[in-house]
Amino acid sequence: xxxxxxxxxxxxxxxxxxxxxxxxxxxxxxxxxxxxxxxxxxxxxxxxxxxxxxxxxxxxxxxxxxxxxxxxxxxxxxxxxxxxxxxxxxxxxxxxxxxxxxxxxxxxxxxxxxxxxxxxxxxxxxxxxxxxxxxxxxxxxxxxxxxxxxxxxxxxxxxxxxxxxxxxxxxxxxxxxxxxxxxxxxxxxxxxxxxxxxxxxxxxxxxxxxxxxxxxxxxxxxxxxxxxxxxxxxxxxxxxxxxxxxxxxxxxxxxxxxxxxxxxxxxxxxxxxxxxxxxxxxxxxxxxxxxxxxxxxxxxxxxxxxxxxxxxxxxxxxxxxxxxxxxxxxxxxxxxxxxxxxxxxxxxxxxxxxxxxxxxxxxxxxxxxxxxxxxxxxxxxxxxxxxxxxxxxxxxxxxxxxxxxxxxxxxxxxxxxxxxxxxxxxxxxxxxxxxxxxxxxxxxxxxxxxxxxxxxxxxxxxxxxxxxxxxxxxxxxxxxxxxxxxxxxxxxxxxxxxxxxxxxxxxxxxxxxxxxxxxxxxxxxxxxxxxxxxxxx
Amino acid sequence: xxxxxxxxxxxxxxxxxxxxxxxxxxxxxxxxxxxxxxxxxxxxxxxxxxxxxxxxxxxxxxxxxxxxxxxxxxxxxxxxxxxxxxxxxxxxxxxxxxxxxxxxxxxxxxxxxxxxxxxxxxxxxxxxxxxxxxxxxxxxxxxxxxxxxxxxxxxxxxxxxxxxxxxxxxxxxxxxxxxxxxxxxxxxxxxxxxxxxxxxxxxxxxxxxxxxxxxxxxxxxxxxxxxxxxxxxxxxxxxxxxxxxxxxxxxxxxxxxxxxxxxxxxxxxxxxxxxxxxxxxxxxxxxxxxxxxxxxxxxxxxxxxxx
Numbered sequence: 001x002x003x004x005x006x007x008x009x010x011x012x013x014x015x016x017x018x019x020x021x022x023x024x025x026x027x028x029x030x031x032x033x034x035x036x037x038x039x040x041x042x043x044x045x046x047x048x049x050x051x052x053x054x055x056x057x058x059x060x061x062x063x064x065x066x067x068x069x070x071x072x073x074x075x076x077x078x079x080x081x082x083x084x085x086x087x088x089x090x091x092x093x094x095x096x097x098x099x100x101x102x103x104x105x106x107x108x109x110x111x112x113x114x115x116x117x118x119x120x121x122x123x124x125x126x127x128x129x130x131x132x133x134x135x136x137x138x139x140x141x142x143x144x145x146x147x148x149x150x151x152x153x154x155x156x157x158x159x160x161x162x163x164x165x166x167x168x169x170x171x172x173x174x175x176x177x178x179x180x181x182x183x184x185x186x187x188x189x190x191x192x193x194x195x196x197x198x199x200x201x202x203x204x205x206x207x208x209x210x211x212x213x214x215x216x217x218x219x220x221x222x223x224x225x226x227x228x229x230x231x232x233x234x235x236x237x238x239x240x241x242x243x244x245x246x247x248x249x250x251x252x253x254x255x256x257x258x259x260x261x262x263x264x265x266x267x268x269x270x271x272x273x274x275x276x277x278x279x280x281x282x283x284x285x286x287x288x289x290x291x292x293x294x295x296x297x298x299x300x301x302x303x304x305x306x307x308x309x310x311x312x313x314x315x316x317x318x319x320x321x322x323x324x325x326x327x328x329x330x331x332x333x334x335x336x337x338x339x340x341x342x343x344x345x346x347x348x349x350x351x352x353x354x355x356x357x358x359x360x361x362x363x364x365x366x367x368x369x370x371x372x373x374x375x376x377x378x379x380x381x382x383x384x385x386x387x388x389x390x391x392x393x394x395x396x397x398x399x400x401x402x403x404x405x406x407x408x409x410x411x412x413x414x415x416x417x418x419x420x421x422x423x424x425x426x427x428x429x430x431x432x433x434x435x436x437x438x439x440x441x442x443x444x445x446x447x448x449x450x451x452x453x454x455x456x457x458x459x460x461x462x463x464x465x466x467x468x469x470x471x472x473x474x475x476x477x478x479x480x481x482x483x484x485x486x487x488x489x490x491x492x493x494x495x496x497x498x499x500x501x502x503x504x505x506x507x508x509x510x511x512x513x514x515x516x517x518x519x520x521x522x523x524x525x526x527x528x529x530x531x532x533x534x535x536x537x
Numbered sequence: 538x539x540x541x542x543x544x545x546x547x548x549x550x551x552x553x554x555x556x557x558x559x560x561x562x563x564x565x566x567x568x569x570x571x572x573x574x575x576x577x578x579x580x581x582x583x584x585x586x587x588x589x590x591x592x593x594x595x596x597x598x599x600x601x602x603x604x605x606x607x608x609x610x611x612x613x614x615x616x617x618x619x620x621x622x623x624x625x626x627x628x629x630x631x632x633x634x635x636x637x638x639x640x641x642x643x644x645x646x647x648x649x650x651x652x653x654x655x656x657x658x659x660x661x662x663x664x665x666x667x668x669x670x671x672x673x674x675x676x677x678x679x680x681x682x683x684x685x686x687x688x689x690x691x692x693x694x695x696x697x698x699x700x701x702x703x704x705x706x707x708x709x710x711x712x713x714x715x716x717x718x719x720x721x722x723x724x725x726x727x728x729x730x731x732x733x734x735x736x737x738x739x740x741x742x743x744x745x746x747x748x749x750x751x752x753x754x755x756x757x758x759x760x761x762x763x764x765x766x767x768x769x770x771x772x773x774x775x776x777x778x779x780x781x782x783x784x785x786x787x788x789x790x791x792x793x794x795x796x797x798x799x800x801x802x803x804x805x806x807x808x809x810x811x812x813x814x815x816x817x818x819x820x821x822x823x824x825x826x827x828x829x830x831x832x833x834x835x836x837x838x839x840x841x842x843x844x
Contacts, residue, residue: 001640013637017628068626074590075624082613082641205592 003087010083010091014065021061026103028053029454033107036453037114051452054104058133059140062096063153066144071202072211073148079206089203096137105130107454115411115453117387125412129457135192139219142199146215164223187225194218252505254290254360272307272360281366282495288362295354307362359506367495375490377404377430383492387412390492393464395485403430403441404490409462411453427495428467432488439488441467539602541566541688541720542587547596549582549744556582557593558744564722564737568751569714571731572724573823574741575831580724581620583741584692587722588618600688614642617686619677621693627666631659631676635683642684650683656705670697678706682713689714691723695730707733732823740830748830752823758798759821759829762806764791764813771812782829794821794829 001009015022032050069078069088078088108129112122140157147153195218202211255271270290274283288307292300373383373390382391389409396403406428428441444466451460540563549557556579564570574580585591586598589605598605601612626634631654639645654661657675659668665676674697681689695703707730714721725731731738738755740748750758766772766789777784781793797806810816821829 005640009637009640013626017626073624074585075620075622076590077624077626079590080588080618080620080623081638082610084610206590209592 003084006084006087007091007094010069010088011094014068014091014095017068018061018065021057021064022099025054025057025061025100028057029103029107032104032452032454033110036107036111051454054454055136055452055456058100058104059136059157060150060154062100062137062140063144064150065095065100066092066141067147067150067153070148071145071206085203085206089200092141096141097134101130101134101137104133104454108458111453112387112411112458115387115389115409116384117412117458121387121412125458129455132457133455138195138199139222142195142215142219145199145202146212160219160223163220167223184225188222191218191222191225195222252360252362252364252503254358254505254507270304270358270360272304281368281498284365284367286363286365286500288360291359291361293356293358295356298353304360357507359504361502361504363500364503365500366498368498370494370496371491372494373490373492375492377485377488377490381490392490403468403485405464405466407462407464409451409460411458411460427493429491429493430485430488431491432484434487435484444468539566540564541568542598542600542722543602544583544586544598545596547583547586547598548594549579549586549591550594556744557586557596560596560741560744560746562739562746562749564720564739566720567718568737569710569721569735570723570737570739571735571823572722572739572741573728573731573827573830574724578741579744580741581692584618584620584690584722584724587690588616589613611643614644614684615687617681617684617689619674619681619691619694621674621696623677625665625673625677628664630662630664631679632661634665634676634680635661638680639683644686645684647683649685650679653679653682656709657702671699671702674698675702685717685719687719689719689721689723691721691725693725694723695725695727703727703730710734728824728827735823738823738826740827742830755823755826756820758796759794759826760798760818761794761821761825762792763817764810765789765815766791767812767814775810783825783832794825 028050032054035050069092070076071085071089073079105126109122109126112125117125139160140153143156143160144153147156195215198211198215198218251274253271253273255273272285272288285307288304290302290304292302294300372385372388375381375383375390375392377392377395379392379394382389384390387410389411391407393405393407428443430439430441447463451462453460542562542564544560544562547557547560548555558579560579560583562583572580572583582591586593587600587605589608600608600616603609603612626637629637635647635650639647639650653659657672657679659672659675659679663672665673668676674694678694681691695706698706710721713719721734723731723734735752737751738748739746748755766775769789772786772789772791775786775791777791777793780797781795784791784793795806
């Protein structure tokens with residue numbers, strides 16, 4: 001009997017032995033896939049159940065397949081017969097990969113296609129899902145190999161989950177940390193290699209008596225690296241990316257204001273402004289940090305994380321396929337963003353020594369607008385593009401309870417539509433083309449929950465976002481609001497990163513006129529905005 | 538005679554507990570070797586090491602003259618194994634189990650399998666899990682015998698079998714093993730059956746082989762001696778030397794087992810029993826020997842016992 005024939009021989013036995021379990025698993029995959037791909041799930045806001053069940057049943061099925069021919073039990077039937085040990089392992093892996101992993105991957109593919117996730121992302125997302133679920137299955141099979149029966153397997157999984165929870169708490173509470181993200185990755189990779197090696201060794205050599213303590217140690221290392229490494233910052237576009245849309249010129253001005261406030265409160269007021277006219281490009285300041293040069297020749301570094309909390313602009317939003325919408329100053333569509341921050345130092349005496357100048361160092365990321373959804377203003381209208389499924393749940397002719405609410409399912413690498421705070425998110429605008437008027441919308445609240453399609457590895461968020469008209473927050477209703485709304489369209493604008501640059505700006509010593517003395521210019525060209533549209537009042 | 542199994546200085550540890558302690562043993566080719574020993578003496582561990590189900594902590598083991606780890610698949614297919622507590626695929630029907638195993642063994646004999654099925658009164662359509670304990674052992678035995686193995690390793694093979702089947706099996710095994718020239722290594726608590734089967738015996742105690750020789754030699758060497766002394770006082774005052782085993786006193790009678798086979802010519806024995814009115818000597822049964830060795834081994838050095 002050749003090795004291949006033997007593999008099929010064992011595989012047929014396993015399929016026959018676990019046929020009902022595998023059928024049930026396949027049905028779960030179908031349920032999860034149908035839930036993820038049909039509108040029913042979107043309507044109900046309910047994606048998870050089938051997928052969560054898969055995450056439970058899949059590893060158990062893999063564990064049972066392994067334990068049916070245990071690599072370590074001395075009473076295992078197969079071990080006293082002339083099976084090739086490597087072939088036995090290969091048969092188990094074939095069933096795990098070829099069925100338990102592959103089947104939901106196909107479901108995941110169908111779900112991604114159903115959500116119109118860009119084709120360029122599908123391969124990567126499937127790869128991530130395959131790796132994550134493959135790792136889950138591998139760990140389950142490894143634990144099953146080390147344990148003698150299903151009960152002890154389940155107990156060890158529970159122990160592993162508790163360990164993961166404790167480690168996660170330790171890391172998130174910042175009570176304990178170690179190494180760099182790169183070292184976390186190395187640890188995970190090494191632990192994974194160790195797990196694989198030991199798993200193979202268990203089959204080839206059997207009775208590796210140190211396998212349990214070594215295996216436990218490897219899993220602990222993997223958890224340690226995994227939990228520590230999961231807290232990494234989101235990737236920003238690389239420096240040198242070229243801004244391709246609506247080029248503009250923008251400067252960053254740093255102004256040290258009200259230094260007289262440096263008294264016993266140890267605070268200083270810094271204003272960071274974008275200057276120039278960059279069209280409708282918007283900007284985010286990542287990891288901004290102020291260095292205060294003190295009069296005694298020393299310096300104090302203070303991070304300014306709040307600066308990166310929202311997108312900044314230098315001018316009104318320009319929609320390439322819609323009129324310009326002009327709004328009040330200081331609105332989110334306002335002409336100039338000034339971001340003023342009190343800066344505090346833990347070392348009170350440092351700032352008390354007097355500030356000579358301040359230098360802002362940050363990474364500037366530019367974003368260009370892209371209309372990715374236009375919907376008629378009525379309940380039930382929906383839209384699907386690039387993994388973002390949007391449906392208007394409700395519209396209110398009055399503004400008090402919110403102008404409209406959207407139910408959104410976001411699928412893909414990033415949950416763009418919910419990601420409005422940290423940039424790269426979505427803004428909403430109501431446009432009545434017949435009236436030539438536009439209204440900017442402000443988000444009043446949102447509720448989101450993470451979810452699953454069929455497998456983990458793809459960012460899935462679902463929830464509701466409520467909007468009100470930006471300029472009517474304190475205003476009264478107009479008699480023609482209902483009519484105006486009927487003729488309006490909801491335009492959702494997505495901000496896409498186009499480039500990222502490290503910049504630095506230094507002010508001159510405490511200018512008496514409050515004007516900035518130092519500015520830098522980022523390498524963006526400018527284009528003239530199109531005709532502005534008056535705001536709907 | 539060549540050894541089909543040759544273990545040298547085998548040691549196996551379960552954590553801190555030593556199950557096999559520097560054990561050396563050779564099982565002659567064609568022999569039906571019975572491994573005796575009290576519970577926890579290491580019999581099952583030794584058989585599992587022979588089968589490659591456990592790896593020794595130290596020492597070497599060869600089968601058919603080849604290191605255990607270097608056996609070819611064909612050589613592995615020449616070894617049959619059944620054990621009490623072996624996890625059979627309970628979900629399979631017997632016919633499925635046969636179909637599953639047959640392709641692995643170039644020497645699988647379907648006719649023998651069919652004969653055994655009939656002899657054991659097994660239903661090929663019945664699931665293994667639905668069989669009685671004895672039925673499952675029979676099924677396992679069928680699967681171990683059908684490939685006509687050159688070496689058969691059996692750990693408590695008679696468990697759960699009724700007397701008739703056991704008897705039939707014992708005779709069947711004797712007949713088949715003899716005809717085919719199989720080597721058999723088995724351990725069983727059923728010493729009565731072993732007495733019928735075995736032509737070699739090994740005694741295992743605390744992880745060491747304290748005795749390993751042919752039954753013929755054992756019978757010649759180990760004798761049951763029963764001496765009638767003049768009175769109870771003489772019987773009680775008789776000082777038993779260290780190499781007397783299972784010394785029993787009942788009234789004026791003293792009985793014991795000695796390894797000095799030629800008792801009549803044993804001058805030392807005569808010197809010890811000068812007052813004996815009568816001395817009866819007969820071959821020690823395997824059961825008597827087992828009990829004697831089991832009860833005395835903990836007090837004596839192995840070499841002393843085997844000497």
